[in-house]
Amino acid sequence: MQKPIEVISRFKSALRGYGLAAVLLCMIVGPTVARLIRMHTSEPPSPPIDAPPESLHFGTAWAQPAFQWDVPIKNKTDRDISITRFATSCTCTLVDPPSLFLPPHTTAVVSLTLDLTKAANGDESEFTVQVVPQFSGSQREVTPTWLFRGIVRRPLLMVPTEISYTGADRIVRGKSAGTKHVRIIPQLELLRLDIRCNSDIMQTRLETPAAHSSEYLLSITPTTSLPNGPFTANIDIVAVLPNGESLPAVVLSVMGVVEPDARPIPSIVTLFAEDLQSVHDVPLILLSQTGSPFYVIEARSKQGLIQVAGIQPEERTHHELDVAFNAKAYGTINESIFVTVCSARDQSLETIEIPVRGYVGPVQVRNRSSP
Numbered sequence: 092m093q094k095p096i097e098v099i100s101r102f103k104s105a106l107r108g109y110g111l112a113a114v115l116l117c118m119i120v121g122p123t124v125a126r127l128i129r130m131h132t133s134e135p136p137s138p139p140i141d142a143p144p145e146s147l148h149f150g151t152a153w154a155q156p157a158f159q160w161d162v163p164i165k166n167k168t169d170r171d172i173s174i175t176r177f178a179t180s181c182t183c184t185l186v187d188p189p190s191l192f193l194p195p196h197t198t199a200v201v202s203l204t205l206d207l208t209k210a211a212n213g214d215e216s217e218f219t220v221q222v223v224p225q226f227s228g229s230q231r232e233v234t235p236t237w238l239f240r241g242i243v244r245r246p247l248l249m250v251p252t253e254i255s256y257t258g259a260d261r262i263v264r265g266k267s268a269g270t271k272h273v274r275i276i277p278q279l280e281l282l283r284l285d286i287r288c289n290s291d292i293m294q295t296r297l298e299t300p301a302a303h304s305s306e307y308l309l310s311i312t313p314t315t316s317l318p319n320g321p322f323t324a325n326i327d328i329v330a331v332l333p334n335g336e337s338l339p340a341v342v343l344s345v346m347g348v349v350e351p352d353a354r355p356i357p358s359i360v361t362l363f364a365e366d367l368q369s370v371h372d373v374p375l376i377l378l379s380q381t382g383s384p385f386y387v388i389e390a391r392s393k394q395g396l397i398q399v400a401g402i403q404p405e406e407r408t409h410h411e412l413d414v415a416f417n418a419k420a421y422g423t424i425n426e427s428i429f430v431t432v433c434s435a436r437d438q439s440l441e442t443i444e445i446p447v448r449g450y451v452g453p454v455q456v457r458n459r460s461s462p
Contacts, residue, residue, distance in 0.1 A: 138235035139168045140193065140224065149241035152207060155339035160203045160239070164224075166193035173227040177201070180221035183209040191224075203239065208342065210243035212252070214278045218243045246330040247284075247341045248276040254311055256347025264441065265352045265434070266381045268313040273343060275307040277330065285329040285337070292317065292324045293345060309343075317349045319441060351441045353377045353385055353432045360414050362424065362449030372400070372413040375445065377430065379408045387412070388431040388440070396420040397428050397447050406435045416451050424449045 146162045166172045172193045177186040183206040191199055203222070210218040219240045226232045254271050262268045275284065284307055286295050291314065298308040311326070327340035356376040364371070379385060384406040390399035397420070400413040414428065426447040433440050 136233050137167075138233045139166060139170075139172050140174075140235065141165050141167055142235075142237055147237060147239055149205075149239065151242040151244060153339050154207045154210060154243050154245045154341065156206050156208050156342060158205045158207045158339075160205060161200050162203060162237075162239075163198050163200050164191065164193070165198040166195060169195045171195065172232070174224045175227055176225045178223045178225055181209070184220045184222065186222065205239075207243045212248075213245070214248065215242055215244050217241070244278070245341070246278055246281075246338050247328060248278060249328075249341070249343060250274045250276070253343065254345040254347075256313060256345075261348045261350055262313055262317065263352055263380045264317065264319055264349050265315055265383065265436075265439075267315060270310050270312045273309040273311065275309055275328065277305050277307075279330075280333060282331045282333045282335065285331060287327040287329065287340070289324055290314075292322065293326075295326065311345065313345075313347065319349050319351050321348050322346070351432075351443050352379055352381050352383060352434070353430075353441060353443055354380050355430075355443060355445045358445070360428075360445060360447045360449075362414070362416055362447065362451075364416060364449075364451045366452045372415045375399075375412045375414050377410045377412070377432065377443070382408055384408050384435040385410075386433045386435065388433055390428055390430045392417075393427040393429065396424060396426050399428055399430075414447065416449070420451045421453070422450065424451065 142162050142164055149158075149160045152158050174191040174193070176190055179186065185204040187202045187204065191201065193199055205218070205220065207218055210216045217240060219238060222237045222239060223234060226234065251273065254273065256262050256268060256271075260269065277284075284297060286297055286309065288295055293314060294312045296310040298310070300306055309326075309328070324345045326343040326345060328343060329340045330338045332338065354377070356378060360373055360375055362373055377385075377387065385408075386404060386406060387402050387410050390402060390412065392398070396417060398415055398417040400415075401411060403410065412430075416424070424447065428445050428447060429442055430445065431440060431442045
């Protein structure tokens, strides 16, 4: 049996050995641990450029299509910074200049043009847009993301918010279009409303509020001289305050389609034939939608695969033509014919495009029976 003194001596020797090992371990591992601690406790790298926090909020503004907001951008580094473009979260924002070069520790101002009419409907709503500068490809920088925000006030509420003359409401050229109405509800005290529009496109009439009401009524009527095809126009509605100040215009969009007076029946001509030897004519009627007589001047094929007969130089409210394949037609046909007509009332010309769809097979060789 070991004596107590010998056991204590061996224990102390073991402790000295462990202590030496611990010291060696600290000398080897310590610097690595310290470096890892510094990496995790140090601040992350920051973007090389900065915009003041107060420039990220433009406050309260009236709804308008081109609100200007200037933003100072500072290069915080000792090196040149090149911004190739500014990415935005919506098409409602333009940045000028579109690219920027910043020497060390300099500040430049960029101008944002914001379409505040894209804010949500209502008398007040929040507008936000994100802007992200893109650096030159040779620069590996931390990219900032700026969120610009503000409150948009609408001086006027409109019902409806746009006018459409499409579908069943499309306009027939030369025929008076239907009048449409817009209710305008001011959100603050006004002196008057000013209406601005192109009188060659539409006529407007504004009814002032009746007693015990603040609501205006705007009547809109397109002119009869609009050319064929789609059209768009804007009506600027300007609210004038009691002190005479004019607020930014509220824009009412008007869109529509004007179709020719001479309406083709059918609207799409369909032709089918096993071969050119079995081609038959298809009737095409041109009918005046206003009851006005007109002449047919000419009819031509877009690709030269269709022939049109029956053109009579007479003044009528409807004309009947005959449409057929010609000798060049073969296979699947996607064609158009253009018919030019002349109004007997004012001698104005209109050209109507009429699609032609169909198929014609190859010429069949028929066997003749022997005598």
